[in-house]
Amino acid sequence: MAWNEPGNKGNKDPWGNKSGNDKGPPDLDEVFRNLSKRFGGGKGNGSGPKVSSFGLIIVLGIAVVVWGLSGFYTVKEAEKGVALRFGEYIGEVDPGLQWKATFIDQVFPVNVNTVRSIPASGSMLTTDENVVLVELDVQYRVTNAYNFLFSAVDANESLREATDSALRYVIGHNSMDDILTTGRDKIRRDTWSEVERIIEPYKLGITIVDVNFLPARPPEEVKDAFDDAISAQEDEQRFIREAEAYSRAIEPKARGQVQRMEQQAKAYKEREVLEATGKVARFNLLLPEYKSAPKVTRDRLYLDAMQIVLSGTSKVLVDSKSSNNMMYLPLDKLMQKSQSNAKPRSVNSNSTTSSSYGSSTHSSVPLDTRPTRGERQGRN
Template sequence: MAWNEPGNKGKDPWGNKGNGGNDKGPPDLEDIFRGMSKRMGGKGNGSSFGKTGVLIFLAIALVVWGISGFYTIKEAEKGVVLRFGQYIGVSEPGLHWQATFIDKVYPVNVKNIRSLPASGSMLTADENVVRVELEVQYEVEDPYLYLFSSVDANASLREATDSALRYVVGHNKMDDILTTGREEIRKATLAEIERIIKPYKLGLEIKDVNVLPARPPEEVKDAFDDAIAAQEDEQRSILEAKAYAREVEPRARGQVERIFQQASAYQQNVILDAKGKAARFEKLLPEYRQAPDVTRKRLYLDTMQEVLAGNSKVLIDSKNGNNLMYLPLDKLMEKGNTHKSQPMQFQVVPNTEHSTHSNGSHSTNSGTPGSSRLTREQRMRQSGR
């Protein structure tokens, strides 16, 4: 029962009695100060003390109010300052002062990279269901818009991300989402999120969108795993083939260049040799005209010397019927390198061992044991005669 209802015989909150008492209302402040003055030894004049006390109280309250206005903004934060609810500016990191009960500061972290996950089962363009998960990384660009442009900027970004993801997945096929089209999905989702949140001015900046590997429904998961493995094998084979091509192609180009250089060198050699021979014959032509026989014989001897320079046969004039003392210098030089201690042997080549050539000369093999034995027997016969 309330104190002022009929029938309440209790006292009121200010010490007065009920209906039968003298209801004077709440006590006067001047009476309170007068009582305090008496307790402190005053003369009962509460008016002067009341003014002094009020001044002291106001001074203390003013000091406390001034001290309470200091605040600090951290290094990674910015403070949004409101005065009577109206935006007046942004406080940078450091020590600042605000008018308590007049200004209000809201610190906002603008350096921290925030993450917002999103996932769901969505329908693709080819009418398949796929579960997609992604993570949006963002930071606060404008702290005032972040706090006051919407009721909850994070919730608005979450709704925009879900809408953008469903839009992008709905315009792509399932094979692209599960295999090679993940990068295109990421770029398209990022662009769609920025397009959606731009009119709302949330004060947020999207840094990146990380699309996690999509998963097919559990009923067909094994088949899609095989398809993904086949796609990866295909890509690996393509990369190996490209690597092999990059390895073989420079080698083939080097071989082609070497063959080309060799052909060019051979061409130049043949051309220069032909020019040299032509110049030589042009110089010999006047001499040939002056002495044809001598020049012809000289050319023949030079040619034979060049042809037979590496031949091991010995040519002997058929007109000379006597034995010829033959000194095999080529064999002696070869044996001299390995058997320097063995004495040199001379061979006498008989005229009967000679083979007649087309030019009227005879030839025989040098340094054969049979020819050496026949020459000694014939020599003994000649000495017996």
């Protein structure tokens, strides 16, 4: 019930005054005087309240508790804290619940696990005086939190400027064909090395993890021509790979053929050597016989040679001088034999020389070209 509503007994206001004697809110001096009495203070002397030492101790205790509780803080798992005391570096703080002296120590958390990236792009001039549009993305991680915060005004901006400078330097020392086609990996590695060389003296507290060289583009005015050039380069590489695959498939076959031919040559050599050795041995065996009976040995050799020569032919040789008997020739059998032989041997030379020894009994049957006994004796 409100103090001035009807029915309020006493009709008192909130300050304890009756409605008929309203003097306004109480005096502040009186309020302080009452507080001093509660905390054991003395009487006022007109200059203000006097607080006792016990009250000051309680107030200071509360302030100390509040100050101590305000010093607790948490460093996240992926972070490192850089601690400063009156602005001086005192060390790094590990992840977890930590405490610092408020108004004395300062802690700046830095994420050291996240991989950050800085892009760089622009139109750049190549060594062959062409303009190319390139894009680069540098990925890095903070490895020294103090250097990252205080070695430079802004480590990220310093790295961005170093990346742009390194990229322009590398692009300026390469041709446009290399940038667009085969030299991309070399440009990426050269840019990585150049960025590390530039930022090393500044001690930014960062480590480059990777450098991604995005596909470069020629100006729009000549884009179609460069697309054709890139397609031709890709076709060249494809043809080279196909030729290498064909070479890898043919080479083992060629090596096997070479080995087979070498083995055949060795076998042929061994066979010829063995045959020659056998002929020499045979000749050495015949030589004593020839010396003891030269004529008989020559006749025997002659007959053996003629037997070998004439054994594969279907021709019949007749000595007309040594025999005058009529001979019956089995022509049907001779024809069958000549047809059955795959490679019949011809002795046509005998038919041309037979006229010197006598006439042939039949034109299709050549005469024997062996010398007669008397001719052989005359020759010897």
